[in-house]
Amino acid sequence: MxxxxxxxxxxxxxxxxxxxxxxxxxxxxxxxxxxxxxxxxxxxxxxxxxxxxxxxxxxxxxxxxxxxxxxxxxxxxxxxxxxxxxxxxxxxxxxxxxxxxxxxQRFADLEALKPETAPCWVALEDVRDPGNLGAIIRTADAAGCGAVILVGDCTDPFSVEAVRATMGSVFAVPLVRCTREAFLAWLQTWPGISVGARLDGAVHYRQAAYQAPTLVVMGNEAQGLSPEAAAACELGVKIPMRGRADSLNLAVATGIMIYAVTDTLES
Ligand SMILES: C[S@@+](CC[C@H](N)C(=O)[O-])C[C@H]1O[C@@H](n2cnc3c(N)ncnc32)[C@H](O)[C@@H]1O
Incomplete structure (x- = not known):
C-alpha cells in the first residue's frame, strides 16, 4: 500500500x-x-x-x-x-x-513482574502530575529499575505531557497499573525489602539496609503515602529537610531514593 x-x-x-x-x-x-x-x-x-x-x-x-x-x-x-x-x-x-x-499503549501485569531481574523497583501512589510521572519514568530507566507500578488513582502515563517528560523512556520501562488493594496483596509476596519514603520515616535514606530487590514506595504529591501503604512497607525512610521547605518535589525525592538504592546495591 x-x-x-x-x-x-x-x-x-x-x-x-x-x-x-x-x-x-x-x-x-x-x-x-x-x-x-x-x-x-x-x-x-x-x-x-x-x-x-x-x-x-x-x-x-x-x-x-x-x-x-x-x-x-x-x-x-x-x-x-x-x-x-x-x-x-x-x-x-x-x-x-x-x-x-x-x-x-502497553501495560505489564503486576503478577508477571520478576523481582529478581532488577535491583530496584518503584511504586507510586496516586501520582497526579504528568510531568512528575514522566520524569520518574525517565529516572527509573536511567537507573535500571525493573518497573514503575502505578497504584490507585494515578495520572495517565500515556498522556502527551507525561510521554514528553519521559524523553522516550516510556518505551523502556515496564509500566503496571493496579488498585491499592491489589498492590497491598501483591506486596505480601514481595521477596525483597519494601521501603516507604515519608517525611516521618524513622531511618535516614542513606543508612537503610537496602537489599536486592528493593521496592521504593512513594506517596502522592499532596497527601503523602497512605497509612495502609506506609504500614505495609518494611521500612520508612526520610530524606533530611534542612531548610524551610517542608518536603521535596515527588520526582526529585524519587530520583534521590532510586539512586540511593542502586548506588548502595552496586557498591
Ligand atoms: C511532595 S511529597 C508529599 C508531601 C506531603 N505533604 C506529606 O505529608 O507527605 C510527595 C512524596 O515525596 C516523597 N518525599 C518528599 N520529600 C521527602 C522527604 N524529605 N523524605 C522522604 N520522602 C519524601 C514522599 O514519598 C512523599 O509522599
Whole structure:
C-alpha cells in the first residue's frame, strides 16, 4: 500500500490523532501520541512500531526517518505525509516536530513482574502530575529499575505531557497499573525489602539496609503515602529537610531514593 497524503485539517484521521490529547480517546483506542523522531527511534529499538507515522512534507531526509517509515509499513502501520498545519494541529503547537507517531499503549501485569531481574523497583501512589510521572519514568530507566507500578488513582502515563517528560523512556520501562488493594496483596509476596519514603520515616535514606530487590514506595504529591501503604512497607525512610521547605518535589525525592538504592546495591 502506498503512503497516504493528507492536506485537509478536517480529515477524520487528523481529528482522531489530535483527539489522543484527551484521556477518553486514549482509553477508547488504547493508543497514544508521541512527537519527534527521537521518540520513534527509541520505540523502534525497543520493539514498538508506530500504528500511524505522520511525516511533514518538508521533513529533511534522515536515515532514521527512512528506517521509521520502512518499519512502520512492514509492521502494517500507516505512513502519512502531511502539511505543517496538520502537524501543528495534531501536536497543538505552533512549531511542531516534523514527525508525530501513534503507538499502542502497553501495560505489564503486576503478577508477571520478576523481582529478581532488577535491583530496584518503584511504586507510586496516586501520582497526579504528568510531568512528575514522566520524569520518574525517565529516572527509573536511567537507573535500571525493573518497573514503575502505578497504584490507585494515578495520572495517565500515556498522556502527551507525561510521554514528553519521559524523553522516550516510556518505551523502556515496564509500566503496571493496579488498585491499592491489589498492590497491598501483591506486596505480601514481595521477596525483597519494601521501603516507604515519608517525611516521618524513622531511618535516614542513606543508612537503610537496602537489599536486592528493593521496592521504593512513594506517596502522592499532596497527601503523602497512605497509612495502609506506609504500614505495609518494611521500612520508612526520610530524606533530611534542612531548610524551610517542608518536603521535596515527588520526582526529585524519587530520583534521590532510586539512586540511593542502586548506588548502595552496586557498591
Ligand atoms: C511532595 S511529597 C508529599 C508531601 C506531603 N505533604 C506529606 O505529608 O507527605 C510527595 C512524596 O515525596 C516523597 N518525599 C518528599 N520529600 C521527602 C522527604 N524529605 N523524605 C522522604 N520522602 C519524601 C514522599 O514519598 C512523599 O509522599
Amino acid at each position: 502506498s503512503d497516504r497524503i493528507i492536506e485537509s485539517l478536517t480529515n477524520p484521521t487528523v481529528k482522531a490523532v489530535r483527539a489522543l490529547h484527551m484521556k477518553k480517546s486514549r482509553e477508547e483506542t488504547g493508543r497514544f501520541l508521541s512527537e519527534g523522531l527521537k521518540f520513534v527511534g527509541e520505540a523502534l529499538d525497543l520493539g514498538f512500531s508506530p500504528r500511524i507515522l505522520m511525516v511533514g512534507r518538508d521533513a529533511r531526509p534522515h536515515p532514521l526517518l527512512e528506517r521509521a517509515m520502512a518499519e512502520t509499513r512492514n509492521a502494517g502501520g500507516e505512513v502519512i505525509r502531511v502539511t505543517h498545519d496538520i502537524l501543528a494541529k495534531v501536536s497543538r503547537k505552533e512549531n511542531p516536530q516534523a514527525v508525530v507517531a501513534v503507538f499502542e
